[in-house]
Amino acid sequence: MIQVVDVYKSFGQLQVLKGVNFQVAPREVVCVIGPSGSGKSTLLRCINQLEKTNSGQVYIDGEELTHPKTDINKIRQQVGMVFQLFNLFPHKTVLENITMAPVRIKGVGRADADKIAMELLGKVGLTDKAYVFPGKLSGGQKQRVAIARALAMQPKVMLFDEPTSALDPEMVGEVLAVMKNLALEGMTMVVVTHEMGFAREVGDRVVFMDEGIIVEEGLPQEIFDNPQNPRTQTFLSKVL
Amino acid sequence: MPWVEVFGMGILDNIISQNGYQVVLRNFGYFLGGAGYTIFITALSLAIGMFLGLFAGLGKLSANKIIYMLSTAYIDFFRGTPLFVQIFLLYFGILPVIYDNDPVSSAIIVLGLNSGAYIGEIVRAGIQAVDNGQMEAARSLGMNNRQAMTYVILPQAFKIVIPPMINEFIALLKDSSLVSAITVPELMHRGDLVFANTYEATWVFGAIAVIYFVITKTISVIGDNVERRLATD
Numbered sequence: 411m412i413q414v415v416d417v418y419k420s421f422g423q424l425q426v427l428k429g430v431n432f433q434v435a436p437r438e439v440v441c442v443i444g445p446s447g448s449g450k451s452t453l454l455r456c457i458n459q460l461e462k463t464n465s466g467q468v469y470i471d472g473e474e475l476t477h478p479k480t481d482i483n484k485i486r487q488q489v490g491m492v493f494q495l496f497n498l499f500p501h502k503t504v505l506e507n508i509t510m511a512p513v514r515i516k517g518v519g520r521a522d523a524d525k526i527a528m529e530l531l532g533k534v535g536l537t538d539k540a541y542v543f544p545g546k547l548s549g550g551q552k553q554r555v556a557i558a559r560a561l562a563m564q565p566k567v568m569l570f571d572e573p574t575s576a577l578d579p580e581m582v583g584e585v586l587a588v589m590k591n592l593a594l595e596g597m598t599m600v601v602v603t604h605e606m607g608f609a610r611e612v613g614d615r616v617v618f619m620d621e622g623i624i625v626e627e628g629l630p631q632e633i634f635d636n637p638q639n640p641r642t643q644t645f646l647s648k649v650l
Numbered sequence: 651m652p653w654v655e656v657f658g659m660g661i662l663d664n665i666i667s668q669n670g671y672q673v674v675l676r677n678f679g680y681f682l683g684g685a686g687y688t689i690f691i692t693a694l695s696l697a698i699g700m701f702l703g704l705f706a707g708l709g710k711l712s713a714n715k716i717i718y719m720l721s722t723a724y725i726d727f728f729r730g731t732p733l734f735v736q737i738f739l740l741y742f743g744i745l746p747v748i749y750d751n752d753p754v755s756s757a758i759i760v761l762g763l764n765s766g767a768y769i770g771e772i773v774r775a776g777i778q779a780v781d782n783g784q785m786e787a788a789r790s791l792g793m794n795n796r797q798a799m800t801y802v803i804l805p806q807a808f809k810i811v812i813p814p815m816i817n818e819f820i821a822l823l824k825d826s827s828l829v830s831a832i833t834v835p836e837l838m839h840r841g842d843l844v845f846a847n848t849y850e851a852t853w854v855f856g857a858i859a860v861i862y863f864v865i866t867k868t869i870s871v872i873g874d875n876v877e878r879r880l881a882t883d
Contacts, residue, residue, distance in 0.1 A: 501806050
Protein backbone atom coordinates (compact mmCIF):
# COMPACT_ATOMS: atom_id res chain seq x y z
CA MET A 411 0.00 0.00 0.00
CA ILE A 412 2.71 2.46 1.04
CA GLN A 413 6.29 2.15 -0.08
CA VAL A 414 9.03 4.50 0.99
CA VAL A 415 12.31 3.90 -0.82
CA ASP A 416 15.61 5.36 0.31
CA VAL A 417 14.19 8.73 1.34
CA TYR A 418 16.48 11.59 2.36
CA LYS A 419 15.26 14.87 3.75
CA SER A 420 17.10 17.82 5.22
CA PHE A 421 16.08 21.21 6.52
CA GLY A 422 18.99 23.47 5.62
CA GLN A 423 22.07 21.91 7.19
CA LEU A 424 20.08 19.57 9.37
CA GLN A 425 19.68 16.11 7.91
CA VAL A 426 16.47 14.65 9.31
CA LEU A 427 15.95 11.51 7.21
CA LYS A 428 19.03 9.59 6.15
CA GLY A 429 17.88 6.89 3.79
CA VAL A 430 14.62 5.49 5.10
CA ASN A 431 13.05 2.35 3.63
CA PHE A 432 9.60 1.51 4.80
CA GLN A 433 6.55 -0.46 3.66
CA VAL A 434 2.99 -0.72 4.84
CA ALA A 435 0.71 -3.50 3.67
CA PRO A 436 -3.03 -3.02 3.09
CA ARG A 437 -5.03 -3.16 6.35
CA GLU A 438 -1.83 -3.00 8.37
CA VAL A 439 -1.44 -0.73 11.40
CA VAL A 440 2.12 0.46 11.80
CA CYS A 441 3.17 2.45 14.84
CA VAL A 442 6.29 4.59 14.57
CA ILE A 443 8.04 5.32 17.85
CA GLY A 444 11.29 7.00 18.78
CA PRO A 445 12.80 9.96 20.62
CA SER A 446 11.84 13.49 19.60
CA GLY A 447 13.91 14.74 16.70
CA SER A 448 14.34 11.23 15.37
CA GLY A 449 12.52 12.07 12.12
CA LYS A 450 9.31 10.11 12.66
CA SER A 451 6.97 13.04 12.03
CA THR A 452 9.03 14.08 9.04
CA LEU A 453 8.76 10.56 7.64
CA LEU A 454 4.99 10.69 8.03
CA ARG A 455 4.82 14.09 6.37
CA CYS A 456 6.96 12.83 3.50
CA ILE A 457 4.44 10.06 2.87
CA ASN A 458 1.82 12.57 1.70
CA GLN A 459 4.50 14.99 0.52
CA LEU A 460 3.61 17.80 2.93
CA GLU A 461 7.39 17.76 3.13
CA LYS A 462 9.10 17.45 -0.22
CA THR A 463 11.73 14.75 -0.13
CA ASN A 464 15.27 15.58 -1.25
CA SER A 465 15.76 12.17 -2.81
CA GLY A 466 14.19 8.74 -2.84
CA GLN A 467 10.69 7.66 -3.83
CA VAL A 468 7.35 7.38 -2.14
CA TYR A 469 4.62 5.16 -3.63
CA ILE A 470 1.03 4.83 -2.57
CA ASP A 471 -0.93 2.06 -4.26
CA GLY A 472 1.78 1.83 -6.90
CA GLU A 473 1.66 5.53 -7.81
CA GLU A 474 4.83 7.47 -7.28
CA LEU A 475 4.15 10.67 -5.33
CA THR A 476 7.69 11.91 -5.74
CA HIS A 477 7.37 11.90 -9.53
CA PRO A 478 7.07 15.49 -10.78
CA LYS A 479 4.20 14.62 -13.14
CA THR A 480 2.03 13.07 -10.44
CA ASP A 481 -1.10 14.99 -9.46
CA ILE A 482 -0.33 15.16 -5.75
CA ASN A 483 -3.75 16.61 -4.86
CA LYS A 484 -5.50 13.61 -6.37
CA ILE A 485 -3.46 11.18 -4.26
CA ARG A 486 -3.79 13.22 -1.08
CA GLN A 487 -7.56 12.82 -1.36
CA GLN A 488 -6.97 9.15 -0.65
CA VAL A 489 -4.57 9.71 2.23
CA GLY A 490 -6.15 11.09 5.39
CA MET A 491 -3.99 12.91 7.88
CA VAL A 492 -4.56 13.74 11.53
CA PHE A 493 -2.33 16.37 13.13
CA GLN A 494 -1.03 16.81 16.63
CA LEU A 495 -2.70 20.22 16.91
CA PHE A 496 -5.95 19.14 15.18
CA ASN A 497 -5.90 22.02 12.67
CA LEU A 498 -9.66 22.21 12.45
CA PHE A 499 -11.00 25.14 10.44
CA PRO A 500 -12.07 27.58 13.18
CA HIS A 501 -14.35 29.62 10.91
CA LYS A 502 -16.53 26.62 10.07
CA THR A 503 -18.87 24.51 12.17
CA VAL A 504 -17.99 20.92 12.97
CA LEU A 505 -20.29 19.69 10.21
CA GLU A 506 -18.83 22.14 7.68
CA ASN A 507 -15.32 21.10 8.66
CA ILE A 508 -16.20 17.56 7.66
CA THR A 509 -18.17 18.35 4.50
CA MET A 510 -15.89 21.04 3.07
CA ALA A 511 -13.46 18.79 1.22
CA PRO A 512 -16.06 16.32 -0.18
CA VAL A 513 -18.26 19.20 -1.40
CA ARG A 514 -15.51 21.48 -2.71
CA ILE A 515 -13.13 18.91 -4.18
CA LYS A 516 -15.15 15.84 -4.99
CA GLY A 517 -18.34 17.69 -5.90
CA VAL A 518 -20.48 15.62 -3.54
CA GLY A 519 -23.96 17.13 -3.10
CA ARG A 520 -24.47 19.03 0.13
CA ALA A 521 -27.27 16.78 1.36
CA ASP A 522 -25.23 13.63 0.73
CA ALA A 523 -22.15 15.17 2.32
CA ASP A 524 -24.17 16.16 5.40
CA LYS A 525 -25.52 12.63 5.70
CA ILE A 526 -22.05 11.08 5.47
CA ALA A 527 -20.72 13.64 7.95
CA MET A 528 -23.47 12.83 10.47
CA GLU A 529 -22.69 9.12 10.15
CA LEU A 530 -19.02 9.84 10.78
CA LEU A 531 -19.87 12.04 13.74
CA GLY A 532 -21.90 9.14 15.09
CA LYS A 533 -18.88 6.93 14.68
CA VAL A 534 -16.70 9.28 16.73
CA GLY A 535 -19.53 9.94 19.20
CA LEU A 536 -20.10 13.62 18.49
CA THR A 537 -23.46 13.85 16.71
CA ASP A 538 -24.61 16.50 19.18
CA LYS A 539 -21.72 18.81 18.24
CA ALA A 540 -22.49 19.03 14.53
CA TYR A 541 -23.47 22.70 14.58
CA VAL A 542 -20.98 24.13 17.06
CA PHE A 543 -17.70 25.80 16.17
CA PRO A 544 -14.40 24.05 16.96
CA GLY A 545 -13.56 26.71 19.55
CA LYS A 546 -16.27 25.27 21.80
CA LEU A 547 -14.83 21.75 21.81
CA SER A 548 -12.38 20.07 24.16
CA GLY A 549 -9.07 18.81 22.76
CA GLY A 550 -10.28 15.23 22.60
CA GLN A 551 -13.46 16.26 20.80
CA LYS A 552 -11.46 18.36 18.34
CA GLN A 553 -9.24 15.44 17.50
CA ARG A 554 -12.21 13.14 16.97
CA VAL A 555 -13.70 15.72 14.59
CA ALA A 556 -10.36 15.89 12.80
CA ILE A 557 -10.46 12.13 12.35
CA ALA A 558 -14.02 12.32 11.00
CA ARG A 559 -12.96 15.12 8.64
CA ALA A 560 -10.16 12.99 7.21
CA LEU A 561 -12.45 9.95 6.90
CA ALA A 562 -15.03 11.97 4.95
CA MET A 563 -12.78 11.76 1.90
CA GLN A 564 -12.96 7.94 2.17
CA PRO A 565 -9.19 7.54 2.25
CA LYS A 566 -7.36 4.28 1.69
CA VAL A 567 -4.73 5.20 4.23
CA MET A 568 -4.77 7.23 7.43
CA LEU A 569 -1.68 8.98 8.78
CA PHE A 570 -1.64 10.05 12.44
CA ASP A 571 1.00 12.52 13.57
CA GLU A 572 1.16 12.23 17.38
CA PRO A 573 -2.62 12.54 17.62
CA THR A 574 -2.75 12.46 21.42
CA SER A 575 0.39 14.43 22.32
CA ALA A 576 -1.42 17.75 22.73
CA LEU A 577 -4.28 16.32 24.80
CA ASP A 578 -4.95 16.43 28.51
CA PRO A 579 -4.38 12.94 29.90
CA GLU A 580 -8.07 12.24 30.54
CA MET A 581 -8.88 12.81 26.87
CA VAL A 582 -6.27 10.51 25.38
CA GLY A 583 -8.46 7.44 25.85
CA GLU A 584 -11.42 8.66 23.79
CA VAL A 585 -9.19 9.42 20.80
CA LEU A 586 -7.32 6.14 21.01
CA ALA A 587 -10.64 4.30 21.22
CA VAL A 588 -11.76 5.85 17.93
CA MET A 589 -8.44 4.92 16.35
CA LYS A 590 -8.68 1.39 17.63
CA ASN A 591 -12.14 0.97 16.09
CA LEU A 592 -10.78 2.28 12.84
CA ALA A 593 -7.98 -0.29 12.95
CA LEU A 594 -10.49 -3.07 13.66
CA GLU A 595 -12.48 -2.01 10.59
CA GLY A 596 -9.39 -2.73 8.54
CA MET A 597 -8.11 0.79 7.82
CA THR A 598 -4.48 0.98 6.77
CA MET A 599 -2.83 3.23 9.34
CA VAL A 600 0.54 4.75 10.10
CA VAL A 601 0.63 6.17 13.61
CA VAL A 602 3.48 8.25 14.99
CA THR A 603 2.93 8.03 18.70
CA HIS A 604 4.30 8.10 22.21
CA GLU A 605 1.44 5.87 23.43
CA MET A 606 3.34 2.63 23.92
CA GLY A 607 0.23 0.88 25.23
CA PHE A 608 -1.62 1.66 22.00
CA ALA A 609 1.35 0.58 19.85
CA ARG A 610 1.54 -2.73 21.68
CA GLU A 611 -2.19 -3.45 21.68
CA VAL A 612 -3.35 -2.13 18.29
CA GLY A 613 -0.18 -2.07 16.17
CA ASP A 614 0.49 -4.93 13.80
CA ARG A 615 4.06 -3.75 13.56
CA VAL A 616 6.23 -1.28 15.46
CA VAL A 617 8.98 0.77 13.85
CA PHE A 618 11.64 2.35 16.03
CA MET A 619 13.41 5.38 14.56
CA ASP A 620 16.42 7.27 15.83
CA GLU A 621 18.55 9.97 14.23
CA GLY A 622 16.91 9.77 10.84
CA ILE A 623 17.00 6.05 10.25
CA ILE A 624 14.84 3.06 11.09
CA VAL A 625 16.83 1.28 13.75
CA GLU A 626 14.58 -1.68 14.35
CA GLU A 627 11.13 -2.94 13.38
CA GLY A 628 9.02 -5.94 14.13
CA LEU A 629 5.98 -7.28 15.92
CA PRO A 630 5.04 -5.22 18.99
CA GLN A 631 5.94 -8.08 21.33
CA GLU A 632 9.39 -8.45 19.76
CA ILE A 633 10.15 -4.73 19.98
CA PHE A 634 8.75 -4.13 23.45
CA ASP A 635 9.72 -7.39 25.17
CA ASN A 636 12.90 -8.31 23.39
CA PRO A 637 14.49 -5.34 21.61
CA GLN A 638 17.70 -6.27 19.80
CA ASN A 639 19.35 -2.91 19.16
CA PRO A 640 20.97 -1.12 22.13
CA ARG A 641 19.42 2.20 21.04
CA THR A 642 15.94 0.64 21.12
CA GLN A 643 16.71 -0.81 24.54
CA THR A 644 17.85 2.56 25.89
CA PHE A 645 14.77 4.35 24.52
CA LEU A 646 12.31 1.79 25.82
CA SER A 647 13.94 1.66 29.23
CA LYS A 648 13.25 5.40 29.50
CA VAL A 649 9.63 5.40 28.36
CA LEU A 650 8.22 2.12 29.68
CA MET B 651 -23.73 65.19 -7.87
CA PRO B 652 -26.67 67.61 -7.71
CA TRP B 653 -27.35 66.94 -4.02
CA VAL B 654 -23.95 68.40 -3.30
CA GLU B 655 -24.47 71.51 -5.39
CA VAL B 656 -27.70 72.50 -3.67
CA PHE B 657 -25.64 73.93 -0.86
CA GLY B 658 -23.18 75.72 -3.08
CA MET B 659 -24.42 79.25 -2.67
CA GLY B 660 -23.57 79.83 0.99
CA ILE B 661 -20.07 81.02 0.30
CA LEU B 662 -21.24 84.21 -1.42
CA ASP B 663 -22.66 85.47 1.84
CA ASN B 664 -19.27 85.44 3.50
CA ILE B 665 -17.73 88.48 1.89
CA ILE B 666 -18.80 90.58 4.85
CA SER B 667 -17.09 89.60 8.08
CA GLN B 668 -19.35 88.30 10.82
CA ASN B 669 -18.84 86.27 13.96
CA GLY B 670 -17.56 82.71 13.64
CA TYR B 671 -20.59 80.98 14.98
CA GLN B 672 -22.73 82.48 12.27
CA VAL B 673 -20.14 81.67 9.62
CA VAL B 674 -20.29 78.01 10.51
CA LEU B 675 -24.06 77.97 10.73
CA ARG B 676 -24.46 79.72 7.42
CA ASN B 677 -22.02 77.38 5.65
CA PHE B 678 -22.97 74.16 7.36
CA GLY B 679 -24.87 72.82 4.37
CA TYR B 680 -21.97 73.77 2.16
CA PHE B 681 -19.62 71.82 4.45
CA LEU B 682 -21.91 68.81 4.47
CA GLY B 683 -21.83 68.86 0.68
CA GLY B 684 -18.05 68.78 0.92
CA ALA B 685 -18.30 65.87 3.33
CA GLY B 686 -20.39 64.13 0.66
CA TYR B 687 -17.48 64.51 -1.77
CA THR B 688 -15.05 63.30 0.89
CA ILE B 689 -17.08 60.16 1.53
CA PHE B 690 -17.66 59.56 -2.18
CA ILE B 691 -13.96 59.89 -3.04
CA THR B 692 -12.85 57.80 -0.06
CA ALA B 693 -15.32 55.01 -0.83
CA LEU B 694 -14.25 54.69 -4.46
CA SER B 695 -10.56 54.92 -3.57
CA LEU B 696 -11.04 52.26 -0.97
CA ALA B 697 -12.70 49.96 -3.51
CA ILE B 698 -9.74 50.44 -5.84
CA GLY B 699 -7.33 50.08 -2.93
CA MET B 700 -8.86 46.80 -1.76
CA PHE B 701 -8.76 45.37 -5.25
CA LEU B 702 -5.11 46.38 -5.78
CA GLY B 703 -4.21 45.48 -2.21
CA LEU B 704 -5.52 41.93 -2.49
CA PHE B 705 -3.35 41.30 -5.53
CA ALA B 706 -0.34 43.16 -4.13
CA GLY B 707 -0.61 41.22 -0.85
CA LEU B 708 -0.94 37.85 -2.60
CA GLY B 709 1.85 38.95 -4.95
CA LYS B 710 4.21 39.54 -2.06
CA LEU B 711 3.61 35.94 -0.99
CA SER B 712 3.95 34.56 -4.50
CA ALA B 713 6.67 32.09 -5.37
CA ASN B 714 6.81 33.69 -8.82
CA LYS B 715 9.76 36.11 -8.75
CA ILE B 716 8.35 38.56 -11.29
CA ILE B 717 4.98 38.85 -9.54
CA TYR B 718 6.79 39.26 -6.24
CA MET B 719 9.03 42.02 -7.59
CA LEU B 720 6.15 43.91 -9.23
CA SER B 721 4.13 43.82 -6.01
CA THR B 722 7.11 44.88 -3.93
CA ALA B 723 7.99 47.76 -6.25
CA TYR B 724 4.40 49.00 -6.24
CA ILE B 725 4.11 48.87 -2.46
CA ASP B 726 7.55 50.38 -1.92
CA PHE B 727 6.87 53.35 -4.17
CA PHE B 728 3.45 54.29 -2.83
CA ARG B 729 4.38 53.65 0.79
CA GLY B 730 7.81 55.20 0.52
CA THR B 731 6.91 58.58 -0.99
CA PRO B 732 4.60 61.27 0.44
CA LEU B 733 0.98 61.11 -0.62
CA PHE B 734 1.07 64.86 -1.20
CA VAL B 735 3.87 64.41 -3.72
CA GLN B 736 1.99 61.54 -5.40
CA ILE B 737 -1.11 63.73 -5.78
CA PHE B 738 0.87 66.44 -7.60
CA LEU B 739 2.93 63.96 -9.61
CA LEU B 740 -0.11 62.17 -10.96
CA TYR B 741 -2.50 65.10 -11.26
CA PHE B 742 -0.12 67.47 -13.05
CA GLY B 743 2.37 65.01 -14.49
CA ILE B 744 1.35 61.49 -15.38
CA LEU B 745 -2.45 61.44 -15.66
CA PRO B 746 -2.73 64.34 -18.19
CA VAL B 747 -0.66 62.21 -20.56
CA ILE B 748 -3.10 59.32 -20.24
CA TYR B 749 -6.44 61.12 -20.35
CA ASP B 750 -8.07 64.51 -20.02
CA ASN B 751 -7.99 64.35 -16.23
CA ASP B 752 -10.15 66.28 -13.80
CA PRO B 753 -9.50 66.81 -10.07
CA VAL B 754 -12.09 64.35 -8.72
CA SER B 755 -11.16 61.33 -10.84
CA SER B 756 -7.45 62.07 -10.33
CA ALA B 757 -7.97 62.18 -6.58
CA ILE B 758 -9.76 58.83 -6.63
CA ILE B 759 -6.96 57.25 -8.69
CA VAL B 760 -4.12 58.56 -6.52
CA LEU B 761 -5.82 57.74 -3.23
CA GLY B 762 -6.75 54.29 -4.58
CA LEU B 763 -3.18 53.56 -5.64
CA ASN B 764 -1.84 54.83 -2.33
CA SER B 765 -4.23 52.88 -0.12
CA GLY B 766 -3.70 49.77 -2.27
CA ALA B 767 -0.08 49.74 -1.14
CA TYR B 768 -1.00 49.86 2.54
CA ILE B 769 -3.83 47.36 2.10
CA GLY B 770 -1.38 45.07 0.29
CA GLU B 771 0.73 44.93 3.42
CA ILE B 772 -2.38 44.39 5.56
CA VAL B 773 -3.46 41.49 3.33
CA ARG B 774 0.01 39.94 3.40
CA ALA B 775 0.21 40.17 7.18
CA GLY B 776 -3.33 38.81 7.52
CA ILE B 777 -2.59 35.75 5.42
CA GLN B 778 0.66 35.10 7.26
CA ALA B 779 -1.15 35.39 10.59
CA VAL B 780 -3.29 32.35 9.74
CA ASP B 781 -1.67 29.33 11.34
CA ASN B 782 0.41 27.28 8.94
CA GLY B 783 -1.40 24.14 10.10
CA GLN B 784 -4.54 25.41 8.36
CA MET B 785 -2.84 25.29 4.98
CA GLU B 786 -1.40 21.86 5.76
CA ALA B 787 -4.78 20.50 6.84
CA ALA B 788 -6.42 21.83 3.67
CA ARG B 789 -3.67 20.42 1.45
CA SER B 790 -3.71 17.08 3.23
CA LEU B 791 -7.39 16.76 2.32
CA GLY B 792 -6.43 17.10 -1.33
CA MET B 793 -7.16 20.77 -1.97
CA ASN B 794 -4.90 22.57 -4.39
CA ASN B 795 -3.29 25.84 -3.35
CA ARG B 796 -6.09 27.98 -4.74
CA GLN B 797 -8.87 25.98 -3.10
CA ALA B 798 -7.03 26.08 0.23
CA MET B 799 -6.64 29.85 -0.11
CA THR B 800 -10.27 30.41 -1.10
CA TYR B 801 -12.02 28.17 1.40
CA VAL B 802 -9.63 28.05 4.34
CA ILE B 803 -6.99 30.79 4.47
CA LEU B 804 -8.65 33.93 3.07
CA PRO B 805 -11.87 33.66 5.11
CA GLN B 806 -9.76 33.50 8.26
CA ALA B 807 -7.41 36.24 7.08
CA PHE B 808 -10.47 38.39 6.36
CA LYS B 809 -11.40 38.35 10.03
CA ILE B 810 -7.87 39.14 11.11
CA VAL B 811 -7.55 42.13 8.79
CA ILE B 812 -10.78 43.89 9.83
CA PRO B 813 -9.18 46.06 12.58
CA PRO B 814 -6.22 47.20 10.44
CA MET B 815 -8.58 47.71 7.50
CA ILE B 816 -10.79 49.98 9.59
CA ASN B 817 -7.62 51.83 10.53
CA GLU B 818 -6.69 52.19 6.88
CA PHE B 819 -10.23 53.28 5.99
CA ILE B 820 -10.06 56.05 8.60
CA ALA B 821 -6.55 57.12 7.59
CA LEU B 822 -7.62 57.27 3.95
CA LEU B 823 -10.65 59.40 4.78
CA LYS B 824 -8.46 61.87 6.64
CA ASP B 825 -5.73 61.81 3.99
CA SER B 826 -8.33 62.65 1.36
CA SER B 827 -8.19 66.20 2.76
CA LEU B 828 -4.87 66.55 0.90
CA VAL B 829 -6.63 66.52 -2.46
CA SER B 830 -8.03 69.95 -1.55
CA ALA B 831 -4.73 71.15 -2.99
CA ILE B 832 -5.86 70.12 -6.49
CA THR B 833 -9.22 71.88 -6.05
CA VAL B 834 -11.39 68.84 -5.39
CA PRO B 835 -14.47 70.43 -3.75
CA GLU B 836 -14.33 68.17 -0.69
CA LEU B 837 -14.66 69.03 2.97
CA MET B 838 -11.23 70.51 3.63
CA HIS B 839 -11.26 72.48 0.40
CA ARG B 840 -14.58 74.07 1.28
CA GLY B 841 -13.33 74.87 4.77
CA ASP B 842 -10.31 76.53 3.20
CA LEU B 843 -12.50 78.66 0.91
CA VAL B 844 -14.75 79.80 3.71
CA PHE B 845 -11.71 80.58 5.85
CA ALA B 846 -10.16 82.65 3.07
CA ASN B 847 -13.31 84.77 2.97
CA THR B 848 -13.88 85.15 6.69
CA TYR B 849 -10.59 84.53 8.52
CA GLU B 850 -12.58 82.67 11.18
CA ALA B 851 -9.94 79.94 11.47
CA THR B 852 -10.94 78.45 14.81
CA TRP B 853 -14.66 78.27 14.06
CA VAL B 854 -14.32 77.08 10.49
CA PHE B 855 -11.60 74.47 10.93
CA GLY B 856 -13.07 73.46 14.27
CA ALA B 857 -16.34 72.66 12.48
CA ILE B 858 -14.45 70.84 9.72
CA ALA B 859 -12.60 68.77 12.34
CA VAL B 860 -15.87 67.86 14.07
CA ILE B 861 -17.41 66.71 10.78
CA TYR B 862 -14.35 64.56 9.99
CA PHE B 863 -14.51 63.12 13.48
CA VAL B 864 -18.19 62.22 13.24
CA ILE B 865 -17.52 60.34 9.99
CA THR B 866 -14.47 58.45 11.29
CA LYS B 867 -16.22 57.59 14.54
CA THR B 868 -19.14 56.18 12.57
CA ILE B 869 -16.74 54.02 10.57
CA SER B 870 -15.07 52.65 13.69
CA VAL B 871 -18.41 51.84 15.33
CA ILE B 872 -19.54 49.98 12.21
CA GLY B 873 -16.18 48.16 12.19
CA ASP B 874 -16.62 47.08 15.80
CA ASN B 875 -20.04 45.69 14.97
CA VAL B 876 -18.77 43.71 11.99
CA GLU B 877 -15.99 42.31 14.13
CA ARG B 878 -18.39 41.25 16.85
CA ARG B 879 -20.75 39.60 14.39
CA LEU B 880 -17.96 37.53 12.83
CA ALA B 881 -16.68 36.22 16.15
CA THR B 882 -17.08 32.45 16.39
CA ASP B 883 -15.84 31.85 19.91
